[in-house]
Amino acid sequence: MTYDLPAHQRALAFDRAAGAYAAHRPQYPAAVFETVEEFSGQRLAGARVADVGTGTGIAARDLHERGARVVGVEPGAGMAAQFRRELPGVPLVRGDGNRLPLADGSLDLVSYAQSWHWTDPSRAVPSALRVLRPGGALALWWSDPDPAVPWVAEQGARIEEWLGPGCYISNVQTPAGLLWKTRTLRWSRRVTVDFHLAKLATHSAFIVLGEPRASAFLTAERKRLAQHFPGGELDEPYVTSVAVAVRPA
Incomplete structure (x- = not known):
C-alpha cells in the first residue's frame, strides 16, 4: 500500500500538489493565533517567528499579517516555490523541522502548523x-x-477502508518533557462539494496513491455527497x- 511509505517521503509528496494545496487547504481561525499569544505570554506583533514545515505559507501569511517577523522553513522544493509565489516578501529557508x-x-516563537506529525x-x-x-515558545497546531x-465520520470510515487506518487524521502527540497548555477549537467553512473533494485530493495519502485510484474514490464520493448535499x-x-x-528561562 502506498500509504506505507516512510513519513518523510509522504511529506515530500506535497511538492506534486503545491498549487492545489495553496488553493484548497483552509486558513486557520483567528482563535488559533489568539490562543498562541495567550499561552506564550507574548504578542505576535514584532515577534521573531519561524514557521516550520511552512508549505505554501498558509500559517506564515497569518503570522505575517499579525505583525510577526516571520521566516518560513520548508524542505520541499515544490512547496517552497509556491510559498515564494504566495508570499514574495516573506523570507524562506530550506530545511526541515528536525534540524x-x-x-x-534567535527566535521568540517556533510554530509547526499542520507539520509536527512529519517530524521525529x-x-x-x-x-x-x-x-x-x-x-x-514552541507552538504546535493542527486541524482534522x-x-x-455524522457525514464526516462516515466519509472518514470510507477513506480508511480505501487507504488504511490512520491515513486521514494527524495523530499528533505532544512530546514529553515540556509543560504544555492545550486548547481545542471547533469551526467550519462553507465550500462547494467539488471544492471539498479537491481539498481531499491534497492529502498525502491521496497524492501517493496515484491519480487513477484517487480519482476512482473521489468520483464515487462525489455521488455520495450529492445525496447528502443536493x-x-x-x-x-x-x-x-x-x-x-x-522554554524555561
Missing part, C-alpha cells in the same frame, strides 16, 4: 529549543475533520488543536 538551519536563541520529536524538540530564546459530524454546498467542519510550551 533547523537557524541561529541559537526526539530531534525536533531539541532543535526548536536551541533556536528559541529563554522564555520563547470533525468526527462528531444544493452542491456543505459546511466543512474542523477540530483544530493548539499546544504551546514555553
Whole structure:
C-alpha cells in the first residue's frame, strides 16, 4: 500500500500538489493565533517567528499579517516555490523541522502548523529549543475533520477502508518533557462539494496513491455527497488543536 511509505517521503509528496494545496487547504481561525499569544505570554506583533514545515505559507501569511517577523522553513522544493509565489516578501529557508538551519536563541516563537506529525520529536524538540530564546515558545497546531459530524465520520470510515487506518487524521502527540497548555477549537467553512473533494485530493495519502485510484474514490464520493448535499454546498467542519510550551528561562 502506498500509504506505507516512510513519513518523510509522504511529506515530500506535497511538492506534486503545491498549487492545489495553496488553493484548497483552509486558513486557520483567528482563535488559533489568539490562543498562541495567550499561552506564550507574548504578542505576535514584532515577534521573531519561524514557521516550520511552512508549505505554501498558509500559517506564515497569518503570522505575517499579525505583525510577526516571520521566516518560513520548508524542505520541499515544490512547496517552497509556491510559498515564494504566495508570499514574495516573506523570507524562506530550506530545511526541515528536525534540524533547523537557524541561529541559537534567535527566535521568540517556533510554530509547526499542520507539520509536527512529519517530524521525529526526539530531534525536533531539541532543535526548536536551541533556536528559541529563554522564555520563547514552541507552538504546535493542527486541524482534522470533525468526527462528531455524522457525514464526516462516515466519509472518514470510507477513506480508511480505501487507504488504511490512520491515513486521514494527524495523530499528533505532544512530546514529553515540556509543560504544555492545550486548547481545542471547533469551526467550519462553507465550500462547494467539488471544492471539498479537491481539498481531499491534497492529502498525502491521496497524492501517493496515484491519480487513477484517487480519482476512482473521489468520483464515487462525489455521488455520495450529492445525496447528502443536493444544493452542491456543505459546511466543512474542523477540530483544530493548539499546544504551546514555553522554554524555561
